[in-house]
Amino acid sequence: xxxxxxxxxxxxxxxxxxxxxxxxxxxxxxxxxxxxxxxxxxxxxxxxxxxxxxxxxxxxxxxxxxxxxxxxxxxxxxxxxxxxxxxxxxxxxxxxxxxxxxxxxxxxxxxxxxxxxxxxxxxxxxxxxxxxxxxxxxxxxxxxxxxxxxxxxxxxxxxxxxxxxxxxxxxxxxxxxxxxxxxxxxxxxxxxxxxxxxxxxxxxxxxxxxxxxxxxxxxxxxxxxxxxxxxxxxxxxxxxxxxxxxxxxxxxxxxxxxxxxxxxxxxxxxxxxxxxxxxxxxxxxxxxxxxxxxxxxxxxxxxxxxxxxxxxxxxxxxxxxxxxxxxxxxxxxxxxxxxxxxxxxxxxxxxxxxxxxxxxxxxxxxxxxxxxxxxxxxxxxxxxxxxxxxxxxxxxxxxxxxxxxxxxxxxxxxxxxxxxxxxxxxxxxxxxxxxxxxxxxxxxxxxxxxxxxxxxxxxxxxxxxxxxxxxxxxxxxxxxxxxxxxxxxxxxxxxxxxxxxxxxxxxxxxxxxxxxxxxxxxxxxxxxxxxxxxxxxxxxxxxxxxxxxxxxxxxxxxxxxxxxxxxxxxxxxxxxxxxxxxxxxxxxxxxxxxxxxxxxxxxxxxxxxxxxxxxxxxxxxxxxxxxxxxxxxxxxxxxxxxxxxxxxxxxxxxxxxxxxxxxxxxxxxxxxxxxxxxxxxxxxxxxxxxxxxxxxxxxxxxxxxxxxxxxxxxxxxxxxxxxxxxxxxxxxxxxxxxxxxxxxxxxxxxxxxxxxxxxxxxxxxxxxxxxxxxxxxxxxxxxxxxxxxxxxxxxxxxxxxxxxxxxxxxxxxxxxxxxxxxxxx
Ligand code: BGC
Numbered sequence: 001x002x003x004x005x006x007x008x009x010x011x012x013x014x015x016x017x018x019x020x021x022x023x024x025x026x027x028x029x030x031x032x033x034x035x036x037x038x039x040x041x042x043x044x045x046x047x048x049x050x051x052x053x054x055x056x057x058x059x060x061x062x063x064x065x066x067x068x069x070x071x072x073x074x075x076x077x078x079x080x081x082x083x084x085x086x087x088x089x090x091x092x093x094x095x096x097x098x099x100x101x102x103x104x105x106x107x108x109x110x111x112x113x114x115x116x117x118x119x120x121x122x123x124x125x126x127x128x129x130x131x132x133x134x135x136x137x138x139x140x141x142x143x144x145x146x147x148x149x150x151x152x153x154x155x156x157x158x159x160x161x162x163x164x165x166x167x168x169x170x171x172x173x174x175x176x177x178x179x180x181x182x183x184x185x186x187x188x189x190x191x192x193x194x195x196x197x198x199x200x201x202x203x204x205x206x207x208x209x210x211x212x213x214x215x216x217x218x219x220x221x222x223x224x225x226x227x228x229x230x231x232x233x234x235x236x237x238x239x240x241x242x243x244x245x246x247x248x249x250x251x252x253x254x255x256x257x258x259x260x261x262x263x264x265x266x267x268x269x270x271x272x273x274x275x276x277x278x279x280x281x282x283x284x285x286x287x288x289x290x291x292x293x294x295x296x297x298x299x300x301x302x303x304x305x306x307x308x309x310x311x312x313x314x315x316x317x318x319x320x321x322x323x324x325x326x327x328x329x330x331x332x333x334x335x336x337x338x339x340x341x342x343x344x345x346x347x348x349x350x351x352x353x354x355x356x357x358x359x360x361x362x363x364x365x366x367x368x369x370x371x372x373x374x375x376x377x378x379x380x381x382x383x384x385x386x387x388x389x390x391x392x393x394x395x396x397x398x399x400x401x402x403x404x405x406x407x408x409x410x411x412x413x414x415x416x417x418x419x420x421x422x423x424x425x426x427x428x429x430x431x432x433x434x435x436x437x438x439x440x441x442x443x444x445x446x447x448x449x450x451x452x453x454x455x456x457x458x459x460x461x462x463x464x465x466x467x468x469x470x471x472x473x474x475x476x477x478x479x480x481x482x483x484x485x486x487x488x489x490x491x492x493x494x495x496x497x498x499x500x501x502x503x504x505x506x507x508x509x510x511x512x513x514x515x516x517x518x519x520x521x522x523x524x525x526x527x528x529x530x531x532x533x534x535x536x537x538x539x540x541x542x543x544x545x546x547x548x549x550x551x552x553x554x555x556x557x558x559x560x561x562x563x564x565x566x567x568x569x570x571x572x573x574x575x576x577x578x579x580x581x582x583x584x585x586x587x588x589x590x591x592x593x594x595x596x597x598x599x600x601x602x603x604x605x606x607x608x609x610x611x612x613x614x615x616x617x618x619x620x621x622x623x624x625x626x627x628x629x630x631x632x633x634x635x636x637x638x639x640x641x642x643x644x645x646x647x648x649x650x651x652x653x654x655x656x657x658x659x660x661x662x663x664x665x666x667x668x669x670x671x672x673x674x675x676x677x678x679x680x681x682x683x684x685x686x687x688x689x690x691x692x693x694x695x696x697x698x699x700x701x702x703x704x705x706x707x708x709x710x711x712x713x714x715x716x717x718x719x720x721x722x723x724x725x726x727x728x729x730x731x732x733x734x735x736x737x738x739x740x741x742x743x744x745x746x747x748x749x750x751x752x753x754x755x756x757x758x759x760x761x762x763x764x765x766x767x768x769x770x771x772x773x774x775x776x777x778x779x780x781x782x783x784x785x786x787x788x789x790x791x792x793x794x795x796x797x798x799x800x801x802x803x804x805x806x807x808x809x810x811x812x813x814x815x816x817x818x819x820x821x822x823x824x825x
Pocket of ligand 1: 056069117164243244363
């Protein structure tokens with residue numbers, strides 16, 4: 001891949017930014033490098049630079065007018081809650097994502113928020129990732145396409161995004177301190193492309209660096225990631241902002257491409273920057289390069305707001321419903337049980353029916369403008385026929401108290417009904433920012449309910465409300481399963497519309513549903529040791545593994561049923577200029593290959609199909625998946641209607657990352673090209689010959705272990721061969737240091753007190769908390785570091801005091817007496 005030459009950045013800045021850089025004092029520049037408070041940047045009044053606001057995101061606006069926090073505790077102004085990213089991605093609909101981005105921008109304009117902190121494009125390496133609900137997919141191309149559309153929709157209205165969390169932040173446990181050990185090719189092919197495509201196509205106004213380290217260096221100060229790759233290779237012109245409290249060494253950050261520390265750390269880092277410039281550790285040019293990007297952001301945001309900006313709560317609610325309809329995936333529909341008729345006698349079972357789960361928890365949690373409940377939405381549809389043929393029972397307790405009585409009630413109402421809808425899902429305490437899931441099961445009380453209902457009752461429709469895959473041990477015993485994801489505030493009417501056929505489902509899985517978590521290739525190394533995680537499974541993530549290794553799954557990537565049927569025919573493959581009958585393409589001279597085929601709706605209901613294009617190299621010199629997604633199209637067709645679908649492929653689509661030469665490489669070889677309704681439902685295929693810029697090489701024997709993927713059997717030696725070096729030792733957790741977490745120190749007397757005081761402080765204004773809330777907050781607080789405690793205390797917690805406390809925790813009396821500094825690694 002060619003390297004983009006970024007002009008000396010200062011000369012690329014606008015005339016106003018350049019002028020400002022020549023007028024601002026050192027103190028002002030240092031101040032601009034950190035936030036003003038939790039959500040605002042510094043402004044400089046004498047230059048008419050306003051203090052602009054940034055807030056979460058990404059599936060709705062979380063503007064906190066009063067107390068601030070980054071873990072979803074305090075209230076925010078009501079905003080439209082759209083489905084979370086896992087649902088949005090299941091729509092595979094670029095236009096829809098752009099519409100959602102647009103609507104979010106309108107709400108930002110109305111609330112005078114300049115930057116919305118999203119989208120999250122981290123890859124779902126393992127279904128247990130606590131924040132998977134907030135990410136799009138296990139596939140980098142699909143994640144990138146969804147992100148590009150969302151960002152375009154948002155930024156086209158003059159509101160910036162924050163593409164996050166850059167990079168390889170794929171789990172929550174120890175997210176502040178873990179060091180990701182990953183080989184170069186896996187990084188380039190799996191974990192970076194969604195960022196790369198988004199940066200190259202949309203120039204996000206900001207990129208948020210992740211909390212973790214890669215190869216021993218925190219992302220917030222990682223030159224390779226922030227400068228070499230992001231700026232030099234991809235040509236990024238915007239501002240890199242730290243994840244909240246994710247700054248490590250502020251001066252190093254500025255030198256290496258980090259523009260803005262968020263939130264404010266009081267004067268701590270401002271003073272460090274001033275001192276560094278004064279003593280020559282940081283040059284004024286380095287500081288200018290960095291501050292110029294902050295100024296550019298403020299200037300481009302300055303004039304966005306008009307006093308007249310408002311948005312229609314109702315039309316955004318309707319858009320949220322449309323998004324939820326497209327996000328729902330019909331996983332199973334034996335005998336065409338769905339759609340149901342509104343004249344059927346319906347039993348609705350499950351506490352989620354009256355207490356819906358519609359968003360995840362943590363920093364993305366918002367207050368919706370309205371909230372529908374599934375039971376009400378179903379009853380409304382049924383009642384519109386003038387018949388009152390619906391009954392409800394709870395079936396299980398969300399707090400997981402076992403209750404045989406509820407199961408007996410469920411059996412009773414099921415027996416007196418024609419059809420039974422059971423709403424299941426994951427309670428908040430099962431998936432959240434701040435911790436990973438422990439297993440892939442549904443709560444036992446829900447499984448017990450189905451175990452009682454399924455054998456005696458045939459007409460069961462299971463609806464799932466969850467942000468990431470679950471094991472479904474009952475999948476073979478029930479005829480219909482609808483994955484509704486976390487469908488946002490209008491998710492309830494969306495699912496009712498699908499169940500009763502007002503809407504034809506068109507969602508497809510953007511992730512694999514494995515049979516069991518033990519089948520997942522990363523499982524033995526997930527989430528790793530607290531200070532190191534090895535990505536030993538290499539590129540074998542999601543369907544790339546299951547499809548290539550032929551491991552059965554519960555539901556495959558790209559799968560989703562419709563109430564109609566589609567026929568695929570007449571595949572042709574041409575280059576952009578002329579027809580090519582021999583199916584040979586010389587990619588050294590032609591960059592675009594055009595794939596086209598016919599798609600016909602052969603059923604009797606209007607419906608949309610997501611047609612997917614995969615390719616796979618036949619004899620590669622490195623291990624490659626049998627199929628990789630390279631394009632897709634979502635098309636709505638009336639009964640009997642057909643359309644010719646056209647998709648493009650470019651040279652990069654055929655390439656793998658060559659770790660030896662550090663670049664993309666296309667080998668001359670045969671490639672299989674597949675058009676499918678899912679990864680495992682291939683409808684058309686062909687073989688094409690590609691003339692690449694490299695001859696087909698012999699297989700690299702040192703990597704033989706990786707050629708036929710064996711989920712869990714990669715030895716340390718295999719991984720070292722892949723890395724091309726030894727696995728570095730993980731940092732010890734003792735002696736304690738500034739990057740020790742609360743979890744690591746809380747067994748010491750001082751650590752315990754810090755935990756208690758911090759926890760109380762965080763929660764003091766929240767009033768009565770449920771046990772589940774406490775669990776979530778505890779877990780999030782566990783992962784905070786001592787460095788963050790100081791940085792996020794708004795100057796109240798002095799660094800020197802923390803140094804002394806750490807010496808005491810380490811019983812290092814000499815360092816305590818000398819007032820020595822503390823390690824920060
Ligand atoms: C999260 C970010 C979020 C930020 C601000 C962090 O803890 O990782 O995704 O945008 O807080 O709330």
